[in-house]
Amino acid sequence: MSARILDGRTLSKEIRASLLERSLRIRNKGHAPGLAVILVGNDPASKVYVRNKSKACGECGVMSKVFLFPNSVSEHELIELIEKLNASNEIDGVLVQLPLPGHVNVRNIMGCISVNKDVDGFHLYNVGGLVVGGTIFPPCTPYGVQLLLETAKIEVSGKNVVIVGASNIVGKPMALMLLQKDATVSICHIKTNDLSLYTKLADVLIVAAGKPGLITADMVKNNVVVIDVGINRMPDGSITGDVDFDNVKHKASWITPVPGGVGPMTVTMLIENTIRSAELRMSINNLEVTKLEKQNQVYGLSKLLGQV
Numbered sequence: 001m002s003a004r005i006l007d008g009r010t011l012s013k014e015i016r017a018s019l020l021e022r023s024l025r026i027r028n029k030g031h032a033p034g035l036a037v038i039l040v041g042n043d044p045a046s047k048v049y050v051r052n053k054s055k056a057c058g059e060c061g062v063m064s065k066v067f068l069f070p071n072s073v074s075e076h077e078l079i080e081l082i083e084k085l086n087a088s089n090e091i092d093g094v095l096v097q098l099p100l101p102g103h104v105n106v107r108n109i110m111g112c113i114s115v116n117k118d119v120d121g122f123h124l125y126n127v128g129g130l131v132v133g134g135t136i137f138p139p140c141t142p143y144g145v146q147l148l149l150e151t152a153k154i155e156v157s158g159k160n161v162v163i164v165g166a167s168n169i170v171g172k173p174m175a176l177m178l179l180q181k182d183a184t185v186s187i188c189h190i191k192t193n194d195l196s197l198y199t200k201l202a203d204v205l206i207v208a209a210g211k212p213g214l215i216t217a218d219m220v221k222n223n224v225v226v227i228d229v230g231i232n233r234m235p236d237g238s239i240t241g242d243v244d245f246d247n248v249k250h251k252a253s254w255i256t257p258v259p260g261g262v263g264p265m266t267v268t269m270l271i272e273n274t275i276r277s278a279e280l281r282m283s284i285n286n287l288e289v290t291k292l293e294k295q296n297q298v299y300g301l302s303k304l305l306g307q308v
């Protein structure tokens with residue numbers, strides 16, 4: 001037996017085609033959707049991701065602007081730029097690439113991004129939205145995983161979903177989103193005493209630990225659905241996930257490859273959030289947007305969610 005592949009690259013292509021159509025509709029009304037990406041320092045992986053994001057923006061008719069800063073940048077300089085971008089009518093989404101250098105307080109920076117342009121979903125307001133069951137901007141990686149599962153018609157309601165990794169950008173928001181879909185969610189992390197006790201229970205196993213080969217075939221049950229969020233750069237330059245793909249695939253019913261699984265979906269959902277932000281801004285009176293924006297108030301939440 002060999003698992004079916006959850007192909008994020010192919011699904012991304014399909015979604016990006018429909019995003020381009022949405023983008024063109026917005027452009028026809030006189031606005032080009034815009035994403036601002038702030039990149040600090042020289043981390044080669046961050047540069048690759050930012051390049052992928054810009055390329056995807058191009059495919060979807062989204063204007064992208066990258067702002068580069070040296071490692072020595074001050075918090076003040078970053079905040080000054082973010083405030084300009086918050087106030088700019090050309091910009092629908094603002095993203096600060098992580099990680100940031102140690103002397104910059106991530107919470108301070110994320111807190112300055114307008115909640116209405118927080119396409120990463122990292123502002124505490126949007127994080128709080130997830131806790132109570134809905135947010136304007138679902139964080140891109142968990143959002144992409146959810147879409148991969150939905151597209152393959154993998155039902156999570158009532159299922160044991162085990163998440164390995166408790167980061168603020170993947171593990172924790174993923175848990176909240178799947179809890180909202182009535183899954184029974186367990187979160188494991190670096191201090192978990194007996195990891196395989198949990199992984200063996202999983203109907204759906206989501207791994208975001210950053211450790212190549214962490215999940216082996218003996219740790220999972222037959223027919224498990226495996227989502228590998230890990231991206232580990234190997235000495236030969238290739239990338240690999242956290243799952244021993246070649247062996248686990250014989251037990252799993254579905255599995256994501258790395259590359260070509262979750263990674264492209266992360267980028268695609270970022271564009272989706274940006275285009276949705278642009279659609280929302282277009283649907284609201286400009287004066288009202290400016291007024292609410294100045295007060296850093298949220299608009300359109302009830303419009304998007306139906307109810308909170």
Ligand SMILES: Nc1nc(=O)c2c([nH]1)NC[C@@H]1CN(c3ccc(C(=O)N[C@@H](CCC(=O)O)C(=O)O)cc3)C=[N+]21
Binds near residue numbers: 048097258261264
């Ligand atoms: N503010 C912020 N938002 C993020 O969303 C964010 C971030 N910071 N910092 C880093 C992580 C990581 N991330 C990825 C983006 C693209 C791929 C991607 O395109 N992966 C390709 C391969 C890429 C390669 O070859 O290295 C794939 O898996 O097929 C992966 C991971 C976004 N992140």
Ligand SMILES: [Mg+2]
Binds near residue numbers: 140266
């Ligand atoms: Mg991400």
